[in-house]
Amino acid sequence: MSFEKFSFENKEGIYHIGFGLNETKSMTVISKQTLEELDQALSQISDDKNAKGLLLFSHIPGCFLAGMDVSVIQSLSSAIEASEGCEKGQSVFNKIEDLKVPSMALVDGICLGGGLELALSCTKIMCSDSKKTSLGLPEVMLGVLPGFGGTYRLPKKIGLTSSLDLLLTGKQLKAIKAKRLGLCEYVMPSERMLEKGAEYLFKKDADKSLQDSFTEKASENFLARGVIFRKARQTVLEKTKGFYPAPLKILDHLEASFGKRRSSYLDSEASAFGDLSQTSQSKALQHVFFLQDEAKKLDGKDSIKSVGKGAVLGGGTMGGGIAWLMANAGQAPLLKDINTVGLELGLKQSSLAFKSAVKRKRLSHDDFERKQRSIKPTLNYDGFKSADLLIEAVVESMKVKKMVFSEVEKYVSDDCLLTSNTSSLSVNEMAQALKKPERFAGLHFFNPVNKMPLVEIVRHDGVSDETINKLYKWVLDVKKTPIVVNDCPGFLVNRILAPFLNESAYLLEAGVSIEDIDKAILNFGMPMGACRLMDEVGIDVCVHVGEIMEAGLGARAKANKLSEAAVAKDLLGRKNGKGFYLYDERGKSTGVNPDAEALLPSKKISMDETEIQMRCVIPMINEAAMILNEKIVDSAATVDLGLIFGIGFPPFRGGLLRYADSSGLDHIVDTIKKYSVEVDKDRYMLSSYLEDLVTNKKKFYES
């Protein structure tokens, strides 16, 4: 018998199933066809009286199985259909478990979701010692749970506590860690796996250590179990603030099914999967998954030369963060500043980022030393001709930046990409300072660079597509998410964030309290309240950005007066310990700042939470529509990607415009019209693009 999705061979009684056959992609996923073919193959094996064993492996180096095809999950249109799909998969995997002969998965590379569930149904798992080998059940990140028996077999194999850690966070384990937890039995060099697999398949292993069996006994005790589940629920609620149903559902299901027979356990799993797959949160998370997946694609990526050496102009927080990024990616950056103080600020920033990785055991001390030392602090342009990519992060002044660029052009090679990390200045204007503007673009990072995933690549009129493509690839290479935007005040993210913050300040001026606003925004799902965010960004920076927006966009971006008044009272935000909130020396918030309160009207108004949310979020949607109209970005997807990764717009809402689509654009347009009368006609000036969508009965994602 032969199959399309895997190779199938009987070698002296040991059956070999090799995934990734005829696969052109680097990541093999499980499709419906894979399951059907597996079912047939397993029937044949169980019918074969002379069968001795089964080995599952992959022909693709670096990937065992990357899990179920997410588009299959996305296509499920009802809970029943989803549950039925699970049951099919479960029955196939049960067949492996029920084989009379031993089976083993030989995992070399990625083994996630359905891939790991498949491996778990084998008698044993052998992992390769490759750095790429990574095991996990990331379903929770898509708002669902493992539906092919993973919630049943994982706790059986590694115990309840470790399982919860993996199931609730979706975290992935390297081979050594997997072995330590008992998830896999053996770790081997990948080249030896097939040969040793045939031998170790039949190896009898020593019994579990005393400590392991004790831990197991302990979690079987129902009292202890109660504590474990209570604690886990508490942690989940703290982390998700209750916005995400999947982790809670996983806990409910595990607690209710604990100790039950396989069939009822799996029934409960399938039904939980069915329910979760239809939640709006899961749909939104799947949407975000595809946005991200799409962003990783770049035509002809492999033919574009990678950046070998980087250069950063300007130390300081941003420059240091960018130097860290380059050093971490092995691009040994030159870091130039005009004085040692600036250089040391930059090195400090980079050191902080590396040290935090060392603390989390993601980086060895030796590698910290090596990478941090690969940064070359310098006060002159010596060696700049060796750089392939230069990122400027000097003071935010057009005059200075133009001067710097016309100077630096003399010291770099002709192929060196030149970029500016400006957040507020016109990239078009800056390009005029250059002799070769085609190799220049904006490259806007978010602070802190090591934590914020988004990078805006900003085009200008004279930039070449080659430059944009090279930068896109570089951003992917350094493991960030790129979006390409056209030049405009604030580019994409800050331009949409500005009306949000501006409107919050107007609400404060109107007498809504700091606490009420931040609570409403947090309950909407944003990572922090609006006033808190202004403190983080720096109120002075907000004022500066506000001025730029008003100058560039006109009356609808009319800046509030409150922020200015706060700055005049030296309330700058977290950086000087006082903004809308007060902060202690370590930067921890100690409560609302009375000095900020004093600037607000003494007469408070109480506003409905939803009303506050709408007042802050709707101007963002309106501005995003204008951005699409001006073709600043190519699609609603880019807007959503930018806001999720740039400001942490709640992923369970799928992004700003997906949220707008799902709440009904006609309703949003009506609200804007209402506010334009009740609040302010300029700030709520309806975007014609948005109005047209409603007239044509379309959505952002269908235009």
Added chain:
Amino acid sequence: MQPVYLVNGKRSPQAKSGTIFKDIPAPYLGDYLIRDMVESSGIASDDVDEVIIGCVGNPAKYPNIGRVIALEAGLDQRTSGYTVHRNCASGMEALSQAFLKVGSGRSDIIFAGGVENMSQAPLIYSDEMTDFFMQLMKAKNPKNKLKAVSGFRLPHLSPIIALEQGLTDPFCGLNMGQTAEKIAREFGFTRTQQDEYANESHRKAITAINEGRFREEIVPIIAGEKLDKVISSDFGPRGDSSVEKLAKLKPYFEKRTGTVTVGNACPITDGGSMWMVCSEAAVKKYNLEPMARMIDYHFHGLEPERMGLGPVLAMDGIFKRTGLKLADMDLVEINEAFAAQVMGCLKVMREKDLAARWGVDVLGAMDMSKLNVNGGAISLGHPVGSTGSRLVVTLAHELEKRKAKYGVASLCIGGGQGGAMIIENLKV
């Protein structure tokens, strides 16, 4: 021999051991210098034939530090790298090997230099303790184990200081300071004469620092516990040095009758230095502008207990080999291991009887305005693996500044040797 070009030479700042560089692993005192020169020369990472590094206390973690430095510098993995050891002249030994390889046409681009982190010189278990561990490991059953354990005595734990052992000559049993005392005694140098010499070294070094004369030769290095400090200046020369202050120090090596103190000897130091050595073909191919040409080198041996006079024998040898004379030299570097030892060299160079005793020509009276013009090891420090090439770095940069032609760098070598190298400045 084909011409051998010193295209570019750089060094790290030098810091007294146990201070700001104490935590820097030795490879990082050299790799970044290569990186710097690769970047500024425009050569590719796979254009380099070889990396040769002098290191005396090669750290146990990096058994062949030359190769480690080649890789840490980001050079292509195919680049060969090795380590050489000629005590205090290891850096010069590295240069001499580069000279022969490039001069003979075998190689076109070699990085040669030296690194030393003397702060990290280890403490070593005594032979008794090592033996104890061996017995313990060999013992297979409880009885033998018990027997092995019972062999332990507390004094076995007292460590051997590797640095101290390394600085003691295995033949004459004297440590380096005692060899300096010997010269001081035999030549009749007083304590004050030595202190005056040392004070002058500090004065010259401080003047050089204040005038920024080291700016071109030093590449700033990242230091500090968090690796967020940039150090671009030497940490050792004292602006407040005076003969009176030096006079207060107690003799270190011969407590009662001695004249050599830590003040008129060089301090143990951390630092690195590097040269990019190229053939004529490489210079043309990459359009390089060499700083200097390496004329030749010479090493010579003498009695270990008077190792400090090594520079005289080495200079005598190189002058004979090249036909050049002391008078042809615009600048002279004699490494300042000890004040007494440099003073001894100057005496042998000019006095006929002494010259005859060591079988050398009378080289002539030293024009003090040409000697160690920017200070020496007494003030700047002596990272032993690096100094041999560091002297040439400082010499070449100073020749360039003065638009002068010839310079000789020389040093005494523990174990009873001397080394010398003559270069010709091409940036006149």
